[in-house]
Amino acid sequence: MSALFPIPQAPSDHEAARPSDREAEPGASGERRGRRGVTPEQLLEGLNEPQRQAVVHAGTPLLVVAGAGSGKTRVLTRRIAWLIAERDAHPGSILAITFTNKAAAEMRERVEELVGRRARIMWVSTFHSACVRILRKEIDRFGYKSSFSIYDAADSKRLMTLVARDLDLDPKRYQPRAMLNWVSNQKNELVDHEDAVKNAKNHLEETYAEAYTHYQRRLREANALDFDDLIMTTVHLFQAFPDVRENYRRRFRHVLVDEYQDTNHAQYALIRELCGPVTGAGPDSPAGAGAAEKGVEPSELMVVGDADQSIYAFRGANIRNILQFEEDFPSARTVLLEQNYRSTQTILTAANAVISRNKGRKAKNLWSDAGDGERMVGYVADDEHDEARFVSEEIDKLSDAGSAKPRDVAIFYRTNAQSRVFEEVFIRVGMPYKVVGGVRFYERREVRDALAYLRMLANPADEISLRRILNTPKRGIGERAEACVEALAQRERLSFWEALRRAEEAPGIATRSLTCIRGFVEMVEELQSMVAADERADVILEQVLTRSGYLAELEASEDPQDETRVENLAELVAVAREFADEPQLGPSADPADPDPATPGLGDFLERVALVADSDQIPDQPEDGVDDGGVVTLMTLHTAKGLEFPVVFLTGLEDGIFPHQRALGDQHELEEERRLAYVGLTRAQRRLYLSRAVVRSAWGAPAHNPASRFLDELPVDLVDWRRTEAAQTSWNRPVQSSLPSRTAGPPTRRFGSAAVRADADAKARTREVPSLAPGDRVLHDTFGMGSVVTVEGVADKAVASIDFGSQGVKRLLLRYAPVEKL
DNA sequence: TTCTTGAAGCTTTTT
């Protein structure tokens, strides 16, 4: 895997660093340099003073407060290389935690370029992958099998739905999603189901805790863990079995954690288990860094993060972890990285101005010596389509002017749903683009079906997966038959799979169903024998798709959607093949592992279970045929950690960004502001800010006032190409004296009066919809209606519209807030 | 049993 993005525009020293950072081949030359070639000077080359301190620091815990673009990845990789090359750390004694698998792969690659192939045996992974790896080895102590399944959000939801049904809960009052959220929070706080029951303070919590208990029991019966379990169970494992913990403490002498501001309590506890002071042994001085006599000496810990970029509180991340690091680890040192190598000063000044509105943050001031650069560009669009058109045209202009290629451009938005308009426009104008996240590959139905087959083969106890594919494709095993088998399973205390095999004992089952079940069981058993024989994942997958008839059904289908489904499955097979061909490298390579076998089905499933959105950012070729690459679209959350020469920050409207749900809550609003800070600081040279006066949210158009974050920007740094005043003026000759073009910022903060003005503006600027009798329309207040008659033309057109229970209305189309459906 | 139709809910953000 190669690095995807333009390297930070580092100062001149970066050029010097380039050869060693980027050009090394992973072959012999890399190794030679790694073994003896790298000098301490080379490892410290091009680092500023605080960066250098962070790299060479030894002994006590270290907190690196790394502002956006301050070169923290560089510090991390150089430090790891330093540990190996200069401090004789064994690569296997290094545990580096990153936020995504992609970041992990990149970091491993860069360290390898510095010190050679032996770097491969480091553990560089996400929290989740690291925990899976530990659990695969140790979880039998908790009575799980090491082939446990990992349930993602969709699986968990399905399971929770079953639980709710078992408990006879009203699905309106107790939504699986809400319960799952609650359970997730408990797990992030390391509260197991027994404690949750004890802690319950009211009826609601009692019910939730009961659901939690049942949910855990079913997970266990399915030999499955959900995402949160991976962390919590590992912590519990260390707590319950001190010998296991000692084992890993002895092994990982160096622990490095990236994005520390986004760790939750469970992750924090995990780090403490590995690096915390020895329990019961009083405050000990971690003097001798190298010495690990009894294996109880804490490992060396370095965490890197930026409290201003903490954007995952909603999933349990605790900003406290980074703010109170020095209290948690009293001997800790702190290094502050404030010089930014990424952006122009204009962009940084803007970002600093916004983030400074947050209360109770530690002061930090990013600066750059890259010069002021261009002013930011602002645009107020009529609606979201206009906004997308503006973005598209602007990218064209940049291309024509030779200022940027599509690959240099990223478009950010708050929610995934906002990507659609951009896609529509880009498809129309032929702009190459790629949406990161959203409907993810691994969440597509056909992919999930295929994976359910594989998971069920690897882990027959996995009831959720088994039931998913039991009748997919249709094979005559209906609801009724399923219920009979279920009853048998309950009565005989069998797993669902066992019950299927003994379906003839099921009371009341139809012979016809029985035949179908027999056929299914037979097929599964044959496929299982392939798994038992350690067949390659891609071969098994192909067999699954053909033997089950899944592929045949899709291919026979008339539905054009099914064509893409076939393609997606082919893609999945390709992924599996690539994976099976991979030599032993990456997270599953473990020198201490007694059985370093070729990656099997289980490894493959693990890989696909833990991929993230940001792992799918397109690799854009830097050499070879240069077609300009593609524009990247993603949410602000996904954008964290990335950088682009040109950034469009879109949908800057109160209610969109900041999100509606955050408007009333100080803390959530501050998190939104941090998100804005993340977005702003992704830009290297050019930053565009846009909003739409009218935006359609699930059907109906809505008028949103300007985002408060726009008001927090220094006025003179933004060049408003189009303002709200300009926008409202063109259909209003009376006030045509309004300034157009570069006026000041669009509006100040405003109340309902201004919102109404927006509404009026909309009525005026909108073109009159051409309607015919029978058309279905949507009215802002009357809702859906159908057109009865139309009289007059253009501005004078009047339609009678039947709004059902609201009656028939006569509306002057020029003014009526009606939209044709 | 399966397919069709209709209603409801939905949108934060993700490992």
Added chain:
DNA sequence: GCTTCAAGAA
């Protein structure tokens, strides 16, 4: 507007 889930018909 879209997808998902439930109820009813062939």
